[in-house]
Amino acid sequence: MNILLIYPEFPDTFWSFKHALKFIRKKASFPPLGLLTVAAMLPPEWSKRLVDVNVTRLTDKDLAWADYAFISSMVVQRISARHIIRRCREANVKVVAGGPLFTSEHEQFEDVDHFVLNEAEMTLPSFLEDLKNNCARRTYSTSHFADIRKTPAPLWELADLRQYASMSIQYSRGCPYHCEFCNVTALFGRSPRTKTAEQIVAEMDSFYRLGWRGPVFFVDDNLIGNKKDLKNELLPALIKWQREHVSIPFHTEVSINLADDESLMQMMSDAGFDAVFVGIETPDTDSLAECNKKQNKNRNLIEDVRRIQRAGLQVQAGFIVGFDNDTPSIFQRQIDFIQKSGIVSAMIGLLQAPAGTKLYERLKREGRLLGQMSGDNVDGTTNIIPTMDIDTFREGYKNILRYIYSPENYYQRIKTFFREYKAPKIKAQFTFNHILALFRAIYHLGILGNERVQFWELLLWTYFHRRELLPLSITLAVYGYHFRKVSKLHVL
Structure with a gap:
């Protein structure tokens, strides 16, 4: 069985950090934790691939390979989820959907073949057993909560960790x-x-x-x-x-x-x-x-x-x-x-x-x-x-x-x-991407940006008053660039 795990795209939102991620050459903030955890619950003999459309394209070749597409989504990813489901239907790939979006709105998705709702630890085993016996129902749900001490570790090896911040x-x-x-x-x-x-x-x-x-x-x-x-x-x-x-x-x-x-x-x-x-x-x-x-x-x-x-x-x-x-x-x-x-x-x-x-x-x-x-x-x-x-x-x-x-x-x-703020004892490992981020911040914020006066004032103030926080001052300046972009996009 070939299983394609697909994670829909996040729109440009406050927490997407899309505009900030460009400074450190990353494509997404986080890998799809829930979907990778579900992957660890599937039979080990099944072949599994992850397509996180936040970091890579979903291709026709991916869909041609798959027997089933497993999709997990939050509400904010609704538009992308609908697009992915439509592509799966056109490619004759059966869709299994779960996660917060489908748990609260599964009635709105007619083209999904199977819903595995609520906590997968409780509902996925029944679906897999029925699938094995060729009698899988359309909807699996429960009012019970899982013992997460039995939850397996996610299959991180399916994700390209280099793409995430x-x-x-x-x-x-x-x-x-x-x-x-x-x-x-x-x-x-x-x-x-x-x-x-x-x-x-x-x-x-x-x-x-x-x-x-x-x-x-x-x-x-x-x-x-x-x-x-x-x-x-x-x-x-x-x-x-x-x-x-x-x-x-x-x-x-x-x-x-x-x-x-x-x-x-x-x-x-x-x-x-x-x-x-x-x-x-x-x-x-x-x-x-x-x-x-x-x-x-x-x-x-x-x-x-x-x-x-x-x-x-x-x-x-x-x-x-x-x-x-x-x-x-x-x-x-x-x-x-x-x-x-x-x-x-x-x-x-x-x-x-x-x-x-x-x-x-x-x-x-x-x-x-x-x-x-x-x-x-x-x-x-x-x-x-x-x-x-x-x-x-x-x-x-x-x-x-x-x-x-x-x-x-x-x-x-x-x-x-x-x-x-008391400076933290543990600091992130300094990498080449951080050096690139510094130069990009200087160029985009300190030279081209409308905030260039405030940018240099902050760096000078931090240098003389809280020198140990200089890296954080650059990070927060970049966050501000992202927040202004998102605000202007939606409401300003």
Whole structure:
């Protein structure tokens, strides 16, 4: 059996980093972790190929070789997924689809032969058994959650790791919080399930043996959801691993209550974590209550951010406008919070309602849904009818993006961040691509760019005040270039 594993294309979004990746000669941020994990669950005697269309073309020759095409997709990849499915049908290749997009919208894809939904550890074995007996059903789903301690390591050897800026790894699934707009608990539950430390070390060793020395992203929706296992098992194992190998920097997603645990932040820094994404959402207390963001209430969020930064963890964050409690003042309040906190990578989105969330069900009852969400948090679209005047809503959102990504304010925010940030102990391995990135940054940003004055001011300021952060200043300048490109493409 010849299995073609196909990963659809990401559009040009905030987290695609497409414009930044060109500076380091990479084609995509991450390899398709889920699809490569599914590949490891397939019979070993089957022939397998990966086509990640973010890094290579899907050719007619690929399709002619395949007996089945396995496609995994997120919602934001919907357009590319439809195109791929159509090509498979035209080539008479049967399609097996799974992942978040199809789990929430499989009724919308008539041309898919088989759906393997929810967690593949639970549904894929039944499909494979039925396929072996020539009685495969169209849809396989479950309400149960997998024991991920039995999940195999991804087949990294199927991917060309040279094309990616970062590696991915998953330690846990699920989140103890139940925010109204988030579908994580619907997909993975509220009781975080963890892999063993031995599993994670084995996965690290597997791509380390393949030559990987770059950063690694722990894709957990909330790495600190199970603090006990994290502190007692995973972090000590990672600290030991770093001592025995060429050090690798990590980044991940956490909830803001990380700021309450000094020992945990210290352990994360010792283990190699240097950046965390946090869902701040809004500085408005009423809106936090509205969306059930309990973990963010009754806190000094700016001081929390600074505490995390001082522990050696850069805070990247998501923000949302469009809650029912939002008034026109929210746009300036978001701007003030972002600038004052020094959150350089600030993702601002209009509120959207993913299928399966409490928000989706509430707005459906209220007759306030506008169809499917795009899956892109910063494309200026929403699938809800807001309570605020729509013109005020959209213009206020655009004003946030214009302000925070303008060179003057963006570069000022980097300096605000650097004043608090403790330089990480573990740094990324310096490569020839980084040298090329430096010269490209100087040329595109420091010579040709509209931001050239701010670019050189930042480098000089960093040289005299935080010299150890000069490489990071170049990285963040390049990120800003990408963020401005994306913002102009969608809403400015």
